[in-house]
Amino acid sequence: MTTKNLKILLILLVACLFCYGNAQRIRNLGDLAFAMDIIDREYVKKPSKEKLYEAAMKGMIESLDSYSSYIPSESLKPFQAVFDQEFGGLGVSLEGPPRREKLTIVSALFNSPAYKAGIKPGDVILEIDSLDSEKSEVDSVSEKLRGKEGTSVTLKIKRAGESEPRLVKIVRAKIEVESVVGDRRRMDGSWDFSMEADPKIAYMRLELFGEKTTEELKASLVAVKADCKGLIIDLRDNTGGLLVAAKDICDMFLDDGDIVSTRGRDNRVDQRYVAKPGTAISNKVPIVVLVNEHSASASEVVAGCLQDRCRATIVGHRSFGKGSVQNVIPLDGGMAAMRMTTAYYYPPSGRLIHREKSAKPDDVWGVSPDEGCEVMLSEDAFIKAIERMRRRADPMENGIGRPREMSSSKDKGEADAGQKNLDPTLQEDPQLEKAVEVLRKKLSE
Secondary structure (H helix, E strand, O other): OOHHHHHHHHHHHHHHHHHHHHHHHHHHHHHHHHHHHHHHHHOOOOOOHHHHHHHHHHHHHHOOOOOOEEEOHHHHHHHHHHHHOEEEEOOEEEEOOOOOOOOEEEEEOOOOHHHHOOOOOOOEEEEEOOEEOOOOOHHHHHHHHOOOOOOEEEEEEEOOOOOOOEEEEEEOEEEEOOOEEOOEEOOOOOEEOEOOOOOOEEEEEEOOEOOOHHHHHHHHHHHHOOOOOEEEEEOOOOOOEOHHHHHHHHHOOOOOOEEEEEEOHHHOEEEEEEOOOOOOOOOOOOEEEEEOOOOOOHHHHHHHHHHHOOOOEEEEOOOOOOOEEEEEEEEHHHOEEEEEEEEEEEOOOOOOOOOOOOOOOOOOOOOOOOOOOEOOOOHHHHHHHHHHHHHHOOOOOOOOOOOOOOOOHHHHHHHHOOOOOOOHHHHHOHHHHHHHHHHHHHHHO
16 A cells, blocks of 8 residues: 555544544534424424524533523623623612512612612512512512613612502612722721721621722722731622632732642643732731631632631631632623533642532531631521621711720720720621631730
């Protein structure tokens, strides 16, 4: 056989193998197109081709795991807005069943359209633009409340103590979402990051990990750097966000070494993130990270990293256990997208964070509090702590005008020794109270 014929034979062999490997894939695609065509021509009612396509994509992607999903065009902008940290809307947060019996406003963002219109926590939404919504799901109602700046929405709300519902017309505006908040809001709308309970301790609550979170946290640390002797980073109820933001935040507190790594199919290492020299605050400043059962994903990256690197003490309740990474892949020319799990992340120790569906309470997953630092909250205690946070965000309710100075030198000595809290509301949040206790003990050593 000549060299030329041998080359031709090899090319044909490779082509055959390629065709064989793709035959099943092509056959499946053909069956899918055939089924959609049959439905379009023969179904008893004329279907929407767009809806058929969306249903096929949704079913295929969401069959992978609970974190992979199809994002249709109407949901893409709201999805992106969460991480961009700005959107057109009213500035309210909602809760519904099972936590609340009815669709209820939990808080109105300070100086937001809802706040200025007099919306109050506890208001129950009965109707939105004359459409009944009392039993609607929180996500669908939140989507209805968002919209183009300058447009209006009319809410029918029921307020405790009032016999008749009231109608409130609110004009949507640009809402810039804060991702880093402090101990309490000042009258000018800024945050006081020094704790009222102990001004030596700085408190920073991260609501999410968005595009602006890193810069917000940097600015907050600069504001307290001169007086900060201890730091609390509150990640409770933070369900995650951008992995890069979590990585950058860990880097603020580490001089070198591993932060997190991601591993894809076949356990291959896709990326490994390492800290760069320099920190945002001194390594001598002790840190406590607060987590609870709703802290997930990027929150667990930060908590797991700082715990493994012995840079922070973890206080609260074992975290959710979402150790998977999702990539957002554009579809339909960028008008839609799919969110697909592509890897798992691992903190420096290499331990497993992700909780599988079959996982039991005794299995290893999530980030657990350090020994002696677990604080469990009942549902009533949890709601009470949330209500305290809401009041701290409103300068009209948080006592910001109350002088911080103590009445006598004896009181000051007691506070310095960690025996007295200047903030009487701290007891309403046992997990935060424990974090303060841990830091005071470290500062006294």
